[in-house]
Amino acid sequence: MVAGYKISSDTKQMDLSVIHGYLSGSYWAKGVPLSTMQTAVNNSFCFGIFTDEGQQVAFARMITDYATSAYLADVFVLPEHRGKGLSKWLIQAIVDDPKLQGLRRMLLATSDAHNLYKKFGFSALASPELFMELHRPDIYQKKV
Incomplete structure (x- = not known):
């Protein structure tokens, strides 16, 4: 617990303007359309940190089936x-x-916060040769 702040996983409390405002400028989701972010929030298990006054200052979402696996995405704290x-x-x-207990695997990708996640048991992939990806890092910059 941090004085002056509260955590919520109530999707209705998430401030899409704050979330999209930050993520659309991030290195991992640069240019993400607002409609895409709305869909992502609606279909994820979201967590937000809010000031006592209700201003959202942090966000993360888990993409999960709630039974076997989850992917941690879009984690940020406003500067x-x-x-x-x-x-x-x-x-x-x-x-x-x-809701996330008993999962066989939690995954995430980060280029700059390894030390944070290591504190919670995350580590490099034990068998990276088993994993594959279809990666489209510039998808939000492409003209449709």
């Missing part, structure tokens, strides 16, 4: 709220959530 332990609190809340 002005960093350095307060919010990212650790957010990841702990996700890993500890009762």
Whole structure:
């Protein structure tokens, strides 16, 4: 728990303007359309951190079947709220959530936060040769 903040997994509380505003400028979702982000939020198990006044300052979502596996995506804390332990609190809340217990595997991809996730048991793939991907990193920049 961090004084002055609360965590919620109620999708109705998620502020799509804050989420899209941050993610559309991120290195991993640059240019993501608002409609795409709305669909992603609607179809994911979302977590947000909010100030006591209700302003959303952090976000993460789990893409999951709630039975066997989950993928952690779109994790961020707004820059002005960093350095307060919010990212650790957010990841702990996700890993500890009762709906996510008993999963065989949780995955994530990150280029800059390995040390954060290692604190919660995440590690490099034990058998990376088993994993494949169809990766389209510039999909949001392509003209339709």
